[in-house]
Amino acid sequence: MKLFGLTGRKFSLTACFLMLSLLMVACGSVNTGTGSTPAPVAAAGKGCTKIGVLLPETATSARWDGSDKPLLERLIPQNLSGATVDYSNAEGNADTQLTQAESDLTKGDCILVVAPVDSVASAQIVAKAKAQNVPVISYDRLIQSSDLAYYVSFDNVAVGKIQGQYIADHYKDFVTTGHNNIVMVNGGDTDNNAHLFYQGAISALQPLYDAKTLTKVYDKFTPGWDNPTAQNEMDGALSQYKNDIQIAYVANDGMANSVIASLKAQKLNGKVLVTGQDATAAGLQNILTGDQAMTVEKNFLLEATGTAKLVAAISQGTDTSSLTNGATTATTSGAKIPSVLEVPVAIDHTNFQQVITDGVVTKADVCKGLPKTAKYLPAGFCA
Numbered sequence: 266m267k268l269f270g271l272t273g274r275k276f277s278l279t280a281c282f283l284m285l286s287l288l289m290v291a292c293g294s295v296n297t298g299t300g301s302t303p304a305p306v307a308a309a310g311k312g313c314t315k316i317g318v319l320l321p322e323t324a325t326s327a328r329w330d331g332s333d334k335p336l337l338e339r340l341i342p343q344n345l346s347g348a349t350v351d352y353s354n355a356e357g358n359a360d361t362q363l364t365q366a367e368s369d370l371t372k373g374d375c376i377l378v379v380a381p382v383d384s385v386a387s388a389q390i391v392a393k394a395k396a397q398n399v400p401v402i403s404y405d406r407l408i409q410s411s412d413l414a415y416y417v418s419f420d421n422v423a424v425g426k427i428q429g430q431y432i433a434d435h436y437k438d439f440v441t442t443g444h445n446n447i448v449m450v451n452g453g454d455t456d457n458n459a460h461l462f463y464q465g466a467i468s469a470l471q472p473l474y475d476a477k478t479l480t481k482v483y484d485k486f487t488p489g490w491d492n493p494t495a496q497n498e499m500d501g502a503l504s505q506y507k508n509d510i511q512i513a514y515v516a517n518d519g520m521a522n523s524v525i526a527s528l529k530a531q532k533l534n535g536k537v538l539v540t541g542q543d544a545t546a547a548g549l550q551n552i553l554t555g556d557q558a559m560t561v562e563k564n565f566l567l568e569a570t571g572t573a574k575l576v577a578a579i580s581q582g583t584d585t586s587s588l589t590n591g592a593t594t595a596t597t598s599g600a601k602i603p604s605v606l607e608v609p610v611a612i613d614h615t616n617f618q619q620v621i622t623d624g625v626v627t628k629a630d631v632c633k634g635l636p637k638t639a640k641y642l643p644a645g646f647c648a
């Protein structure tokens with residue numbers, strides 16, 4: 266065979282030579298570059314043992330101080346020997362949180378775990394950390410920054426869907442013809458989670474609204490998840506609708522407890538389907554007395570463990586793909602943040618003991634101060 270005047274064997278030899286030369290040029294262009302090799306940048310967080318943990322609030326949910334703080338303080342050093350945790354809580358103030366982060370960076374904290382007060386404003390924390398080559402793990406609430414290292418949370422749309430679906434499955438026990446009003450007391454507007462919970466809840470409830478099976482009469486985000494504000498909201502809705510409310514979608518247990526106080530004042534507790542989230546001891550007590558229908562268990566132990574393992578992997582420079590399993594979460598700018606997302610569980614009086622078995626609350630805390638006559642308390646459970 267003759268091609269371009271070369272015989273078969275000569276052609277293949279020439280072709281090989283040409284390809285080799287091309288490959289060498291190609292490789293050369295990678296290696297030679299423009300001459301000066303940039304100084305190697307230390308992988309962010311490598312070798313770090315000073316971990317800053319910044320949580321957002323104490324008053325909006327018992328979880329932050331009662332579960333997340335002690336778990337992270339215990340699990341981070343347990344997974345990374347020699348690690349110390351520098352803890353701060355911003356008490357609902359985004360400016361305070363920024364100052365706390367700056368102070369952590371000044372002290373030399375080299376990995377930050379941040380549950381933001383404000384999902385957008387906290388991008389500044391990530392920017393300041395990045396300037397010092399400090400990676401940030403967004404904890405529970407997503408920070409809207411494309412520079413995040415990781416995000417650890419639950420599937421938060423699923424959380425809202427569990428709440429909404431519970432209403433869809435149980436509203437018939439609470440509504441009668443002509444009395445089918447529902448209020449929605451949503452979470453804090455600056456918390457990305459509040460929007461995800463809402464999205465999930467609406468996905469289950471909208472068909473019932475469309476069919477006029479349920480009538481939505483009130484629907485508000487509660488600034489800063491403030492529990493007393495939730496009580497005012499419920500007071501207002503009850504007075505506006507002359508107590509004709511059958512269902513209260515409430516985004517978490519803390520606000521549900523306030524909504525129940527409002528219902529108690531009208532002797533309506535137990536007669537209105539109230540939802541919640543976090544499976545707190547107080548939330549479970551409200552379920553056992555029959556004042557709250559359900560809550561969502563988010564096993565904080567899993568969330569804190571996932572975080573502690575990522576901290577250890579960042580510090581040790583080990584592969585994190587077995588922790589994230591390829592999961593990512595998109596920020597509003599479209600960045601895909603490698604994520605660890607745990608699965609939430611629906612809880613009501615039929616399976617409340619699972620929360621105790623999982624170690625999210627203790628039996629002692631659930632039983633403390635709970636009347637022995639509580640409607641759904643199994644006989645002898647708190648003996």
Ligand code: BGC
Nearest residue numbers: 325326406456458490517543
């Ligand atoms: C968390 C909830 C918590 C709420 C108020 C949300 O971001 O996911 O667990 O109840 O904030 O603190």
